[in-house]
Amino acid sequence: MVTINVFHLGITDEDLKGAELAIVPGDPARVERIARLMDNPVHLHSVREYTTWRAEIAGKPVIVCSTGIGGPSTSIAVEELSQLGIRTFLRVGTTGSIQKDIPAGDMIVTNGSVRLDGASTHFAPLEFPAVANFECTQALVESVRAAEMPCHIGITASSDTFYPGQERYDTRTGHVIRQFRGSMEEWQSLGVLNYEMESATLLTMCAALGLRAGCVAAVIVNRTSQEIPDESKIAACEATAIKVVVDAAARLLK
Ligand SMILES: O=P(O)(O)O[C@H]1O[C@H](CO)[C@@H](O)[C@H]1O
Numbered sequence: 259m260v261t262i263n264v265f266h267l268g269i270t271d272e273d274l275k276g277a278e279l280a281i282v283p284g285d286p287a288r289v290e291r292i293a294r295l296m297d298n299p300v301h302l303h304s305v306r307e308y309t310t311w312r313a314e315i316a317g318k319p320v321i322v323c324s325t326g327i328g329g330p331s332t333s334i335a336v337e338e339l340s341q342l343g344i345r346t347f348l349r350v351g352t353t354g355s356i357q358k359d360i361p362a363g364d365m366i367v368t369n370g371s372v373r374l375d376g377a378s379t380h381f382a383p384l385e386f387p388a389v390a391n392f393e394c395t396q397a398l399v400e401s402v403r404a405a406e407m408p409c410h411i412g413i414t415a416s417s418d419t420f421y422p423g424q425e426r427y428d429t430r431t432g433h434v435i436r437q438f439r440g441s442m443e444e445w446q447s448l449g450v451l452n453y454e455m456e457s458a459t460l461l462t463m464c465a466a467l468g469l470r471a472g473c474v475a476a477v478i479v480n481r482t483s484q485e486i487p488d489e490s491k492i493a494a495c496e497a498t499a500i501k502v503v504v505d506a507a508a509r510l511l512k
């Protein structure tokens with residue numbers, strides 16, 4: 259058998275030990291914490307924004323690999339993990355809610371994303387929906403409910419930029435292009451739940467490539483009342499989302 263190498267991640271198909279499911283957080287610092295909630299965690303490689311660990315759930319291998327921030331780096335991680343044999347991707351992230359009734363600490367499961375990114379257009383035209391896989395969504399929802407956390411299921415606005423695309427005005431110049439001025443209010447009125455930066459790319463490319471993907475995020479700020487998250491609460495929000503995603507992986511592997 260010929261070993262499969264990939265351009266960026268610095269791992270091969272042999273490192274996966276047959277894993278077909280990957281948990282993909284944005285932040286590399288989250289990877290080890292996720293892997294250590296499973297059995298036999300092993301660090302495989304770290305390069306740029308990509309840190310990869312392998313662990314096991316009930317004897318089945320699972321890969322945990324960070325995507326970095328945004329669509330372009332996410333598309334590389336997903337493409338290369340898929341080249342190595344991964345077929346199911348569970349994103350676990352942080353997010354800013356834009357609906358008044360979704361406070362920091364709650365969990366959001368994305369069932370579809372507004373494609374405010376560029377990378378997804380390299381996989382499918384904008385008319386194609388960024389839709390989550392039903393089984394992944396179901397597993398994530400069951401896991402949030404099992405954790406007895408408030409679970410919001412719905413549409414996420416997924417933006418290439420943290421600032422203008424999520425209608426944060428440049429503090430020095432006040433600049434945000436016309437396209438995004440008033441956009442948060444428009445998304446709110448359309449029932450969009452939250453902002454983050456990877457789900458549009460992840461869900462579109464997985465749907466286009468015949469892969470399964472789902473996305474859960476911990477709300478760390480509610481944009482209707484606050485701009486800067488409460489630093490002391492972020493770790494607890496992330497810890498819950500991490501437990502949820504590992505539980506969802508276990509459900510999908512059963
Ligand atoms: O916490 P992660 O997974 O990085 O997700 C969110 O946080 C980053 C922005 O601060 C973006 O990547 C956004 O999607």
Ligand SMILES: O=c1cc[nH]c(=O)[nH]1
Nearest residue numbers: 352353354453454455
């Ligand atoms: O408001 C937020 C919070 C986290 N991540 C985002 O992309 N936006």
